[in-house]
Amino acid sequence: QQTVVWWDFLAGGDGVRMKALIDAFNAEHEGEITIEGTTLEWGTPFYTKLQTSSAIGEGPDIATYHLSRIPLAVDSGTLSEITDEDMAGAGIANTDFTTAASDAGKVDGTRYAVPFDQHGLILYYNKDMLAEAGLLGEDGLPTGLDGLDNFNAILAQFTGDGKYGISTPTGDRYRTIYSLFGQQGGTMFDEAAGGFFPTDEDLAKLTNAIEVVKGWVDSGYTPVQVESPAALALFSSGQSPFFIMGNWEVPTFVDLHAKGELFEWGAVELPVLFENKAAWSDSHAFVIPANSGKDADPDKRAAVMQVIAWMDQHSLDWAGAGHIPAYNAVRESAEFKALKPQSDYAGFADTAVFDPRTILAGPAAPLGDAWSNYINPATTGEIEPADAAAQMRDDLNGQL
Amino acid sequence: MLRDRKQEYLTALILVGPFILIYGALFVWPTIQMVLLSFTKAPLIGAGDWVGWDNYVKILSQKLFHSAFWNTAWFVVLTVIPNTLISLAIALAVNRLNGWLQGFVLACFFLPYILPVSVVFLTWNWIIDVQYGLAQGVVALFNGGEPKSLTRTIPLFMPTVAFVTVWWTMGFNILLFIAGLRNISPEIYEAAQLDSAGRWRQFMRITWPLVWPVTVLVLTIQLIAQLKIFDQVYLFSIGGRQDATITLVQYIYKLAFQQNKGGEAATAAVLLFGMIIVLSVLQYQLLRARGEK
Amino acid sequence: MADIVLNEVSKSYGTVQVLDSVSMHIRSGEFIVFLGPSGCGKSTLLRMIAGLEEVNAGQIHIGDTRVDQLPPNQRGVAMVFQNYALYPHMTVRENMSFGLQNVGTDKAEIARRVDDAARMLEIGALLDRRPSQLSGGQRQRVAIGRAIVREPKAFLLDEPLSNLDAGLRVRTRVELAQLHQRIGTTMIFVTHDQTEAMTLASRIVVMNNRRIEQIGTPMEVYSRPASRFVAAFVGSPSMNFLDVAEVSEAEGKALIHAGGGVVPTDIAISVLPTRNGLTLGVRPDALKVAEGGSLNGVVELVERLGDRTLLHVRLADGALVVAEDGGKSTLEPGVAVSLAADRSETHLFDAEGAAYHSS
Amino acid sequence: MADIVLNEVSKSYGTVQVLDSVSMHIRSGEFIVFLGPSGCGKSTLLRMIAGLEEVNAGQIHIGDTRVDQLPPNQRGVAMVFQNYALYPHMTVRENMSFGLQNVGTDKAEIARRVDDAARMLEIGALLDRRPSQLSGGQRQRVAIGRAIVREPKAFLLDEPLSNLDAGLRVRTRVELAQLHQRIGTTMIFVTHDQTEAMTLASRIVVMNNRRIEQIGTPMEVYSRPASRFVAAFVGSPSMNFLDVAEVSEAEGKALIHAGGGVVPTDIAISVLPTRNGLTLGVRPDALKVAEGGSLNGVVELVERLGDRTLLHVRLADGALVVAEDGGKSTLEPGVAVSLAADRSETHLFDAEGAAYHSS
Amino acid sequence: MSAEALSGSQAAVAERSRRDRPLDLVGIVLTAITLLVALASFFPIYWAIITSVKPDGEVISGSNSLWPGRFVFDSYIHIWNNTNIAIWYVNSMVTSLVITVLVIVSSAGCAYALSQLDFPGRRLIYVLILACFMVPMQALIVNHFVLMAQFKLLNTWAGIILPQLIVPVVIIVYKQFFDSVPKEFREAAMMDSAGHFKILFRIYLPMNWGVTAALGIITFIGAWNAFLWPFLAATGEATMTVPVGITQVKDAYGIVYGKLMASAVVAGLPVAIVYLIFQRRVTQAIMLSAGVKGVTRRHLDTPSWFDRLTMRATAP
Numbered sequence A: 001q002q003t004v005v006w007w008d009f010l011a012g013g014d015g016v017r018m019k020a021l022i023d024a025f026n027a028e029h030e031g032e033i034t035i036e037g038t039t040l041e042w043g044t045p046f047y048t049k050l051q052t053s054s055a056i057g058e059g060p061d062i063a064t065y066h067l068s069r070i071p072l073a074v075d076s077g078t079l080s081e082i083t084d085e086d087m088a089g090a091g092i093a094n095t096d097f098t099t100a101a102s103d104a105g106k107v108d109g110t111r112y113a114v115p116f117d118q119h120g121l122i123l124y125y126n127k128d129m130l131a132e133a134g135l136l137g138e139d140g141l142p143t144g145l146d147g148l149d150n151f152n153a154i155l156a157q158f159t160g161d162g163k164y165g166i167s168t169p170t171g172d173r174y175r176t177i178y179s180l181f182g183q184q185g186g187t188m189f190d191e192a193a194g195g196f197f198p199t200d201e202d203l204a205k206l207t208n209a210i211e212v213v214k215g216w217v218d219s220g221y222t223p224v225q226v227e228s229p230a231a232l233a234l235f236s237s238g239q240s241p242f243f244i245m246g247n248w249e250v251p252t253f254v255d256l257h258a259k260g261e262l263f264e265w266g267a268v269e270l271p272v273l274f275e276n277k278a279a280w281s282d283s284h285a286f287v288i289p290a291n292s293g294k295d296a297d298p299d300k301r302a303a304v305m306q307v308i309a310w311m312d313q314h315s316l317d318w319a320g321a322g323h324i325p326a327y328n329a330v331r332e333s334a335e336f337k338a339l340k341p342q343s344d345y346a347g348f349a350d351t352a353v354f355d356p357r358t359i360l361a362g363p364a365a366p367l368g369d370a371w372s373n374y375i376n377p378a379t380t381g382e383i384e385p386a387d388a389a390a391q392m393r394d395d396l397n398g399q400l
Numbered sequence B: 001m002l003r004d005r006k007q008e009y010l011t012a013l014i015l016v017g018p019f020i021l022i023y024g025a026l027f028v029w030p031t032i033q034m035v036l037l038s039f040t041k042a043p044l045i046g047a048g049d050w051v052g053w054d055n056y057v058k059i060l061s062q063k064l065f066h067s068a069f070w071n072t073a074w075f076v077v078l079t080v081i082p083n084t085l086i087s088l089a090i091a092l093a094v095n096r097l098n099g100w101l102q103g104f105v106l107a108c109f110f111l112p113y114i115l116p117v118s119v120v121f122l123t124w125n126w127i128i129d130v131q132y133g134l135a136q137g138v139v140a141l142f143n144g145g146e147p148k149s150l151t152r153t154i155p156l157f158m159p160t161v162a163f164v165t166v167w168w169t170m171g172f173n174i175l176l177f178i179a180g181l182r183n184i185s186p187e188i189y190e191a192a193q194l195d196s197a198g199r200w201r202q203f204m205r206i207t208w209p210l211v212w213p214v215t216v217l218v219l220t221i222q223l224i225a226q227l228k229i230f231d232q233v234y235l236f237s238i239g240g241r242q243d244a245t246i247t248l249v250q251y252i253y254k255l256a257f258q259q260n261k262g263g264e265a266a267t268a269a270v271l272l273f274g275m276i277i278v279l280s281v282l283q284y285q286l287l288r289a290r291g292e293k
Numbered sequence C, D: 001m002a003d004i005v006l007n008e009v010s011k012s013y014g015t016v017q018v019l020d021s022v023s024m025h026i027r028s029g030e031f032i033v034f035l036g037p038s039g040c041g042k043s044t045l046l047r048m049i050a051g052l053e054e055v056n057a058g059q060i061h062i063g064d065t066r067v068d069q070l071p072p073n074q075r076g077v078a079m080v081f082q083n084y085a086l087y088p089h090m091t092v093r094e095n096m097s098f099g100l101q102n103v104g105t106d107k108a109e110i111a112r113r114v115d116d117a118a119r120m121l122e123i124g125a126l127l128d129r130r131p132s133q134l135s136g137g138q139r140q141r142v143a144i145g146r147a148i149v150r151e152p153k154a155f156l157l158d159e160p161l162s163n164l165d166a167g168l169r170v171r172t173r174v175e176l177a178q179l180h181q182r183i184g185t186t187m188i189f190v191t192h193d194q195t196e197a198m199t200l201a202s203r204i205v206v207m208n209n210r211r212i213e214q215i216g217t218p219m220e221v222y223s224r225p226a227s228r229f230v231a232a233f234v235g236s237p238s239m240n241f242l243d244v245a246e247v248s249e250a251e252g253k254a255l256i257h258a259g260g261g262v263v264p265t266d267i268a269i270s271v272l273p274t275r276n277g278l279t280l281g282v283r284p285d286a287l288k289v290a291e292g293g294s295l296n297g298v299v300e301l302v303e304r305l306g307d308r309t310l311l312h313v314r315l316a317d318g319a320l321v322v323a324e325d326g327g328k329s330t331l332e333p334g335v336a337v338s339l340a341a342d343r344s345e346t347h348l349f350d351a352e353g354a355a356y357h358s359s
Numbered sequence E: 001m002s003a004e005a006l007s008g009s010q011a012a013v014a015e016r017s018r019r020d021r022p023l024d025l026v027g028i029v030l031t032a033i034t035l036l037v038a039l040a041s042f043f044p045i046y047w048a049i050i051t052s053v054k055p056d057g058e059v060i061s062g063s064n065s066l067w068p069g070r071f072v073f074d075s076y077i078h079i080w081n082n083t084n085i086a087i088w089y090v091n092s093m094v095t096s097l098v099i100t101v102l103v104i105v106s107s108a109g110c111a112y113a114l115s116q117l118d119f120p121g122r123r124l125i126y127v128l129i130l131a132c133f134m135v136p137m138q139a140l141i142v143n144h145f146v147l148m149a150q151f152k153l154l155n156t157w158a159g160i161i162l163p164q165l166i167v168p169v170v171i172i173v174y175k176q177f178f179d180s181v182p183k184e185f186r187e188a189a190m191m192d193s194a195g196h197f198k199i200l201f202r203i204y205l206p207m208n209w210g211v212t213a214a215l216g217i218i219t220f221i222g223a224w225n226a227f228l229w230p231f232l233a234a235t236g237e238a239t240m241t242v243p244v245g246i247t248q249v250k251d252a253y254g255i256v257y258g259k260l261m262a263s264a265v266v267a268g269l270p271v272a273i274v275y276l277i278f279q280r281r282v283t284q285a286i287m288l289s290a291g292v293k294g295v296t297r298r299h300l301d302t303p304s305w306f307d308r309l310t311m312r313a314t315a316p
């Protein structure tokens, strides 16, 4: 009988799906392994707690982690290595994942994380409102959203009478901006070329991207300041036809819809406002905290690995949370392909823009801090977009 | 008194023993450790090399430290003086009342003081919520009919948290002021009435000078307490631009627990330590000088 | 100078009546003492004159003005509080000037009056001190000084000596009497100490239980108490009271059978409305040891005061009385004595407490 | 029963000496009163006997035991404190039992003693009350009760009456005297009130300024004070003192020229070692208004006490004396009077304060 | 009510001093304003409670009605089922009570020794306590954390409790109290053959349980409300206290406001109840701890700054 202490940062619909998975695991492994799960506040609070408690040997046995932040985690000694033997013992292997995903879990060739999913920014829409405005195609998908001016015109059309063209939570706007930066083909980081935003051109692209979102704010298409739950409510209460958010809110709407409390809705990839398709993306993964000072227990580790493998193998349910499973077998299964609206936006996985591989990357890391210290405020007019972009570059390069 | 010395020492040892253990292990020892740690380049857990004054040089030149310092100072300004004035005004108003009405009114003002900070945070965070918060009705009046986030708009952050802090802690000060007012004998006021002093003159010439000592006390308590601010500012800043609103204790927290720099965190702590001692002494001397002119 | 007239003044706190139709006429320049047990309403009455307490019914006149609806500062009286109520944060000079400043008296005039008062009260050297730096007696004088500078029509003093220690109290009492002789302003003085009342008053107002029991000079109150209450309250040691068993007559005067003996009195039998339920009152100083005295008993306790000796004597019928003997008395507990009452100082009280005096 | 003997006892706090070689012998069963002005060391002396204060030099014996190095509870004395120090959270019974419980007396015995004491002090009905539910006088009795149950060799009482109001104080004084008559245990009583001292003591120890001024019965202390200090301190109103201008002789007795007149005395001229720097002392009760008295003056203030009247008289040479007149005196301020001193009650004091009495 | 707590006897006098003039308009207006401001001050608490019993739909409907259309307790049921609030409650109760008991017992003993006994090191200890007043405990978090980590006490009740045992004000108040007990009580007890422990536990403490009750209550409230240290010391959910748990652990999804308010109400309830029951004691404790009684006197006696700092107390 093993008890596996599990920490995650998965709130909202994610949280519910994960809880269901844990419950299912516990039921299936009754008498052998029990997962004891805790959900902590996403971001800095979670990563601070994980880091400190791992340092004093009081961390959990397993935790969720963002692949983008693995370099930083390894640098601070928070994580314990996951060997090939560990993997084999649980019946999984490198080859179960795409090379890209599996490599993202390694630093200097040593594995510290097992990928779980890929998630990214998508566009939620209100079918009823779009249909009324004649923006809905036969297939129930929106049409004619591409192109910056075009998209803005559509937003303008819905704005007014206490309604907003689009709902974008202030704290998450950097993701939209990073996506739009990607749509212009910008380079965020190139160590050889001088670090972050190596050319003035890159900086201009970033400024451009900020200007777009700031334009929405300035034109009143979206509220200046709005917290995530409120932004969600703006959409779900029909006050706004579009909602830009990560795919993790899918289950929220699925559930609401199932309860009969929501209109017909859908989700698609972000519209292409510049040259390329691109959307911000990151991956959830599982890690084993180093828990320094605590005696290694092979049985516990085996159990933990078993949990990881089971989770990956059952990630079809996780796909219900809107994410794209990292486990090849699941992702390629027919069941996954049949999921709606997941399949409508699955394409973003191929054009995703990830955080660069650096120890500054990830949430609750300098890059994440810089996003919220410079870029989010730039959308509300607190800092000039160009200044914000420059300050972000200087700040990050200063920390390299 | 005839004393049995030996027995007295023994008794004292038994009675003071627990205190010595507790304070020695949890106050004296950590304080010494803190000073020592501030001269090393240690992570949060574990030893580090002796680096002399390096940490001090580094911290004192760091932008984040400056912003933590000024944010803290700004917060102190925003809370200490308004809190004192408002508390005095309310104490005067409450002191006029009597019977159950006074008890009820006092309880209304005092109840917030005994609540945990997280409750205060959750309550106010809901009230000022940008979309559904009740307070947005008022905010809209000053913002062209638009709601505005009070805790995500940086210039508004400290005033907002200060406002909440004043609401939360004024009950304590009100009590002190009421006690001070009650200390003034009613006969003094009767004498003043016979001396033809009107309401305003009574306040300026009798009440104010006589509650001045309480005012000094309240100011001092506030100053020391607010310099150590962490909880509210931290909670309201979660998910926001934490660096822009960071305070000194939060800075220590960040260095130690987020950045794993134990030595530098200890350095910042020593600096805070010194600041509080110097400031409280200064403030006390200053206010006392004024009170006794 | 102005008389103070109270006309049927009443006062209640909620449903509790504390003063019931009190009337009196205080002539200008008098030294009036309100005397009575604790809680009888003395302070309340004084504070009503000062204007610090509302009057429920009746009128108060000071001079020709009806004042009961005026605020305190317009009544032209000054008050000295029991704890002095000096402003603790002001110097003595500021304390004394405050009231004058408030009414806009000019500076030179204030200085003159303060200096005059300070000279009169011998507190000139203290003018720059704070009250906390003064002794009890000095504070008392400052409080009076604060009253004097206002040149009031009357001084109201509420137990101003009770915070002083015994020795200082006697000295200050003498000073106060002299001050009154000097300035001649009306003074109304509240106390429950009968020695203070006796030695200071030109007239004493004895109060009890919401009402005035007697108004009279100290000697009237002492030798012709208007009621049994007054008789018992004034005088120390207190008057002896003996239940009267029977009243007989001799030459038109009452012969009182009490305490196991027959006490001859000078009380005219004709003034007595009844012979039942009477009590005989004799003060210890009118009850002396004398061969063949009318009351016999045994000494239980001897209290030697130096100039006189108090004997606690158990009479034949079991009553305990206090008699006085000379300072050099040699009597000891256990000795049998007989006591004679001075017949001109005997009093009778009926069941309602009304008094009949030797004439 | 045991005598208490103090032998050359001294005490200092730091460098301040508060008692200087005090010796006395208290016989078993005596009622001794320590009398003296505030701060003279009365309490300190009492507390040294109790063991609450260390002795710096000298010895204290109680009975045959030398006790000055014993802790308080082993000396067999009991103490009644000024504020009674009753344990406020215990009932009267618990208060009285506490000490006996601490030494392991058995329950039945404790109950017996408590009930006995309660009966004697008439507090039987109060045994289950808390001190806060008692009146001042009742508290006082409980405090004594707590002492009695310990069956001590002596009771030590430090101003036990000073917290009571005037009336109760007189009554309790009487009760205390009766209690002492009944149980006969040695009592040592501290006070600065000379009336208490005079009425209670079998012997008074008058203290001043670190030393004992006189030990004697109340009458000795009153009529033959050993020093000017004792003369001034004992008696109220206080003795009058007049500077002596010249001493002449008549029939071997001194004729004193003072206060602008010549006062005849019964003091033998032969006992006087000097005729310079003398002071004449006459108590107010020995100074009466009399036609052709030897001292002439003008009445300044009249204090009527009812049974007697005090006259403050300014003598021809400017000295102020207090004289006594009858209760019905009709004298008013401003009247010229002549005063006669009772020659058997005149005293002379030399510059060192030593006294010479009429014989 | 608290009014009496401040000073019973003076209230009556104050009442007497007020002259009720016929129809005091200014007074009535002032009273009305005071009452309004008081209600406004209470309103946030009311609003939190009301929000917690509204249906989710109503909470975000924008109607902002002051009275719920329908009372529902779903939010409470939800937090009960979906969070470990029961465990946090146990943690909070245990740690707060243990802190209270330990602080009271150790402080009473220490204060008695400082006040009544003469022993070497007495002054040193007193100075140490005064120093504690000036030192910000917040500055010691790093070293407390390191210390607790060394002894493997993080994530244990002991780890949460220990650093919170430093409450110098309790010792100071106790010392002032013991100092103010007339020395006759001790002397009477000594003549009654009682030793120091008997004097402390049978006489001094029972003489005024009110002081102990008052100090106990504010210590309890302080411990229950503590945030920073428990937040650091409890890294795992199993050892979090209520105030930490409700801000750190996420669960709810969908419309969260009602649930958050429900958790706030539940977290604030114990202290609110303690306060409402023991109002007098709480106010008394604050007066005691701030040493307000003597303020006027001390001011006039021109104290040193060191004296003044000793009067400072429960910083909020």
Ligand SMILES: Nc1ncnc2c1ncn2[C@@H]1O[C@H](COP(=O)(O)OP(=O)(O)OP(=O)(O)O)[C@@H](O)[C@H]1O
Residues within 6 Å of the ligand: C013, C016, C018, C036, C037, C038, C039, C040, C041, C042, C043, C044, C045, C192, E012, E015, E016
């Ligand atoms: N504000 C008040 N409310 C109710 N009753 C009061 C108030 N003030 C005084 N009393 C009552 O009125 C009565 C008279 O009080 P007052 O103060 O005049 O007595 P006093 O004669 O001055 O007594 P003392 O000698 O004790 O000062 C008392 O019974 C007192 O309890």
Ligand SMILES: Nc1ncnc2c1ncn2[C@@H]1O[C@H](COP(=O)(O)OP(=O)(O)OP(=O)(O)O)[C@@H](O)[C@H]1O
Residues within 6 Å of the ligand: D013, D016, D018, D036, D037, D038, D039, D040, D041, D042, D043, D044, D045, D192
């Ligand atoms: N603990 C002490 N330290 C220093 N001096 C003291 C102490 N206790 C008493 N004294 C001094 O010793 C002297 C005698 O004090 P004591 O208390 O015996 O006087 P007392 O005669 O009882 O006076 P009172 O009538 O005021 O009670 C006083 O001058 C007092 O100031």
Ligand SMILES: [Mg+2]
Residues within 6 Å of the ligand: C042, C043, C044, C158
């Ligand atoms: Mg009165």
Ligand SMILES: [Mg+2]
Residues within 6 Å of the ligand: D042, D043, D044, D158
């Ligand atoms: Mg004494």
